[in-house]
Amino acid sequence: MSRKNKEKLSKAKGGKFFVIFSCFISIALCVALADLFSTFITVGSFAGVNGGKINAYSIYAVELHQSSIKSSALEQATVVKKIGGAGYVWESEGVFYVIASAYIEENDATKVKENLIESGYTAEILKIDFCEISIGRNYSAEELSALSSALNLFKNTYKNLYDISISLDTLILTETQCRLEIANIQSDVSKKKSDFEALFNSKLTPNLLQIKLSMNSLSTLIQQLIDYVETTTQPFGSKMKYNYMEILLLHKTLSLQLTNL
Numbered sequence: 001m002s003r004k005n006k007e008k009l010s011k012a013k014g015g016k017f018f019v020i021f022s023c024f025i026s027i028a029l030c031v032a033l034a035d036l037f038s039t040f041i042t043v044g045s046f047a048g049v050n051g052g053k054i055n056a057y058s059i060y061a062v063e064l065h066q067s068s069i070k071s072s073a074l075e076q077a078t079v080v081k082k083i084g085g086a087g088y089v090w091e092s093e094g095v096f097y098v099i100a101s102a103y104i105e106e107n108d109a110t111k112v113k114e115n116l117i118e119s120g121y122t123a124e125i126l127k128i129d130f131c132e133i134s135i136g137r138n139y140s141a142e143e144l145s146a147l148s149s150a151l152n153l154f155k156n157t158y159k160n161l162y163d164i165s166i167s168l169d170t171l172i173l174t175e176t177q178c179r180l181e182i183a184n185i186q187s188d189v190s191k192k193k194s195d196f197e198a199l200f201n202s203k204l205t206p207n208l209l210q211i212k213l214s215m216n217s218l219s220t221l222i223q224q225l226i227d228y229v230e231t232t233t234q235p236f237g238s239k240m241k242y243n244y245m246e247i248l249l250l251h252k253t254l255s256l257q258l259t260n261l
Helices: 003-043 070-082 106-118 141-169 175-203 206-227 236-257
Strands: 052-054 057-067 088-092 095-103 124-130 133-135
Touching (some): 052 141, 070 088, 070 095, 095 106, 095 141, 133 141, 175 206
Antiparallel strands (some): 057 124
């Protein structure tokens, strides 16, 4: 083989090697990026291992009575329970509000308010704000993921119970089917509780302990619905709304305590 041909062959081999090497680099880069993105996705609301946050949000509750006297609100709450509303007394700045139901979207609350007014009720919308929770940098990616799941669990559980409540009110689901759906929610809560406890039980700070206790309370509220025996003073649909208001209060209290975690 001539020297010229050898040089051509050498260049060709070099070119092939460069292409193959480039492919390996590209694949490695893609895998690295995929791993990085998967970490972000797992963490959820958090911005990686440098800390992050749980976003603030608002709930729009439809209230049928308000009073500065708690006994007056409790009396009206009994009436609201009988007609299928939550009948939950929410206190804010010394005023007691009797809540019928609560919504993520203000438009939904407005429609319900207007329908109630047309039916002869006095209805108003109460906006309930939930503050942002800032997360420090002292957690691993796995711990951040568990914290994210735990802290988002309250809002997600409310939303799930709200959907089930609507399905019951509109006869899409029977009471038995609703209880089965609620049992599925309880299974999810139990799984997230177990994950949280496995990571943090051996190093519970006061804030982490508060999260654990709040998750226990959440689980208790769900179990109450599974075991609930309907009465003439509070049908099952009312109890469901009442307990999702309890869950919202639980989350609001927790978020105020954990502004910085």
